[in-house]
Amino acid sequence: MAKVAFIGLGVMGYPMAGHLAAAGHDVTVYNRTAAKAEAWTKEHGGAARPTPREAAEGADFVMTCVGNDDDLRSVCLGADGAFAGMKPGAILVDHTTVSARVTAELYAAAREAGFGYVDAPISGGQAGAENGALSVMCGGDAADFDAAAPVIDAYAKICRRLGDSGAGQMTKMCNQIAIAGLVQGLSEALHFAQKAGLDGEKVVEVISQGAAGSWQMQNRYKTMLADDFDHGFAVDWMRKDLGICLDTGDEIGASLPVTALVDQFYKDVQKLGGGRWDTSALIKRLTELG
Known part of the structure; x- marks a missing residue:
């Protein structure tokens, strides 16, 4: 079992993080609206933190599921971003549907900082998230994918690496x-x-x-x-x-x-x-x- 941070508890992220907790992972969550993070911890246990950086501290894997390019940058970069809290060797798995451009940018920043980055957008809708039956399409280094895939499996019907960084997007x-x-x-x-x-x-x-x-x-x-x-x-x-x-x-x-x-x-x-x-x-x- 892994120590996991989950950032973004929308209609997809909320149940996905729940599946991670149900699978036995140690889950810490962050959400822009703190009340939703508090509701999640009441339902699933774990812990909530006030910033992405604090949620990511000590995590083996950091999952993000936010809205768009700008949202993803905001939770990854800066003094309170997840990158600032991640330990060397940790892996960020991004489930947001974003541009290949921002994926390339964040992949390069992650590699420079000493941790992995897998772009892993999802398909299957709210029902797929709630039922743990999402299709997860991944890009990134093979070793990072191999490490992350067993964790992703908590909410995936199928999870495949399609190629190098950006291939998932x-x-x-x-x-x-x-x-x-x-x-x-x-x-x-x-x-x-x-x-x-x-x-x-x-x-x-x-x-x-x-x-x-x-x-x-x-x-x-x-x-x-x-x-x-x-x-x-x-x-x-x-x-x-x-x-x-x-x-x-x-x-x-x-x-x-x-x-x-x-x-x-x-x-x-x-x-x-x-x-x-x-x-x-x-x-x-x-x-x-x-």
């Missing part, structure tokens, strides 16, 4: 690119079924067993048909991720026409007031805007 971009097109396609199919006077649930019962089936279809069609989007991965965060995908696509010369289009569709959803709705709210754009 690049793989997460592939994940978001694939999801964008799938959700739009599902939204159009359900919208079409409704306009055609078909029973959407019966339609999905049939087509989900064939080539059209997907995780999005199985897990989101009922809430989409019910006009219920108060759950899951927020549109605002998806736009952040797709922006990273599109910027990186420009840098590496990858053509992403569907991703660019769906990103604009999500912008329409934001204009409808749906920035915090689940990403399946793309169907709402069709019903509201046509």
Whole structure:
């Protein structure tokens, strides 16, 4: 069992840290809103600290799961950042979806300071985090990954190293690119079924067993048909991720026409007031805007 610090107790991080505690690890947490960290310790034990530096002191592994590039820099760098508290040989595992640029920056800083850095973005949504069944895609030095993988296993269905530093973030971009097109396609199919006077649930019962089936279809069609989007991965965060995908696509010369289009569709959803709705709210754009 390891001494672990977990930084960022949002909808994903809170249950992930809980799985670490349940697996027997010695877990110390930090969250920007201290009340959430206090609630976590009441539920799971362990300890809470007022800064990332203090949470990271003495830890073998420091897990981060925050919002974006700036959030990640703020919890890693500076006098109160995790890097200032980490001991030589410790490993930081970042579960945030961020740019390859900030990953390269922090990897270099970590190596210079004498500890490891693994970029390990996640997929599987809130349910995956709560059930300990996340897909974890990793980049970094092989030895650091090999050391961290047994700890990550507490909340992973699958955990794989895809290559050197940044490969995990690049793989997460592939994940978001694939999801964008799938959700739009599902939204159009359900919208079409409704306009055609078909029973959407019966339609999905049939087509989900064939080539059209997907995780999005199985897990989101009922809430989409019910006009219920108060759950899951927020549109605002998806736009952040797709922006990273599109910027990186420009840098590496990858053509992403569907991703660019769906990103604009999500912008329409934001204009409808749906920035915090689940990403399946793309169907709402069709019903509201046509």
